[in-house]
Amino acid sequence: MKRSFYLLGIAALYAMVFSCEAPPAGNAETVNTAAASLTPLPLTSSAFEKSSVTLDKYWYQGKGELNVYELEQNRYQGIHPGEALLIFVTEDFLTDKQVKNDSYKNPNSTAILKMNGITRFTTGLYDYSIMTSVFTPVKSQDFSRTLKVTQSAQDWCGQVFSQINLQNEQYQYKLFSYFESEGDEQKEAAANFLEDEVMNRIRMDYSSLPVGDDLKVIPGLTFLRLRHQSYQAYTANASLTDYAGTEFSGEALKVYTVEYPEFKRTLNIVFSSVAPYYIEGWIDEYPSAFDGKLRATKxxxxxxxxxxxxxxxxxxxxxxxxRNELGWD
Structure with a gap:
């Protein structure tokens, strides 16, 4: 990490939950879906590419940014206390192997913003630990898509691992699950916008987040596992507005909202519009799979x-x- 941190700097993540609930019956599958041509997202140069004394002083210190959140997690038929940790950092990433550049012998390398998100909470007797990692290129004009997302979830029932890789203008998806009807699964689909990359985009250039109705968005990997939904793009409505609520405090707050009509789900991510664009928190509201009641993770x-x-x-x-100063138990 040392070289990357000192050369480039740092920056933000998000995760939710998995479950012991068995998925609907079905067969493990390998599916190939024809992908549309990869249309660049309307991204401007990110904050990491701009000349800014303020940003330079913040990002280029050879340090990582660690954010601890108080968590109220929607799970089963209630809200459970927990904590979340978002780590934002830049490093050098190999575009062919899609792994961290350790040896600096491979010329296929680019700077990425990595978000590591860790979520921990307890449901009754047993607990959960979930981690999501998102690898988004800093040079958005050269790489208009996030290159890789990984997600793992562990609870006392078992564990699941999933991964997305950008290959040949498609996202290749792999799932390794302990459920008989799921594991193992591979798919290819068009490289649509990823919910999992929203926080990285906020930290880089929030004004370029896609907005409008009837967008095609791939929901977060953990949400898809939680609800045992198929990996694919779903119709979503997205907006970027000034934050007018009272749940979060901060300077010049904005809120990015993504609504999925099919899931009756609304995700709000609240952040500061002043550099370095802290993620103040999020609210993710959707009906419980167990009793149908609308509850929200906060x-x-x-x-x-x-x-x-x-x-x-x-x-x-x-x-x-x-560690005590950070408040991470």
Whole structure:
């Protein structure tokens, strides 16, 4: 990480939940879906490409940005307390292998904004741990799509892993599940806009987020697993407006809203429109799969620090103090 952090800087993620609930009966499958040509998203140069003293002082310090959120998680037939951690950081990424550039011998490399999102909560006796990683190129004019998304979910019933890779103007999708009717699965589909990349786009250039009715959006990988829905693009309505609510506080707040009529789901991500564009929180409302009642997951930012956390891997009093300062239990 060292070279990438010192050369380029850092930046933001999002995750939800998985379940012991068995999916509908069916067969594991390999599906090939014809993809439309890859139309570039209407992205301008991101904040990382612009010359800005303010942004330079923030992003180019050789540190990562760590954000801790208080979590109220919609799961089963109730709301469960938990916590979420969003880590934003840039690093060098190999576009052919789609892995971190460790050796710097491969010329197929570009700078990406990586978001690592960790969600933890307890439901009764047992708990959940979910992690999502999103790899979005900084040079949006050269790479108009996120290159890779990975997601893993663990609870006391088992674990699931899924991954999306951009290949030949399509997203290749793989799922490895402990459910008989699901595991294992592979698909190819058109490279539509990813819900999982929204937070990276906010940190890079929120004004370029797609808005309008009847958009094609691929929902977050964790939501698809939670509701056992098929990996594909769904019709969504998206808007970017000033935030007028009272659940979140901050400077000059905006809200990006994505509505999925098919799921009766509304996702609101609230963030500051002032650099460096902190994600203040999100509300994700949809009916429970168990009783049909409309409930909402809510995450509220508690603490943000910048630190070269990868170098602090020893069990020392100083490192323990930093962990306490961050408020990550």
């Amino acid at each position: 995450a509220t930012r508690k603490k943000t620090i910048q630190d070269d956390y990868w170098s602090k891997n020893r069990s020392t009093a100083a490192n323990a103090s930093l």
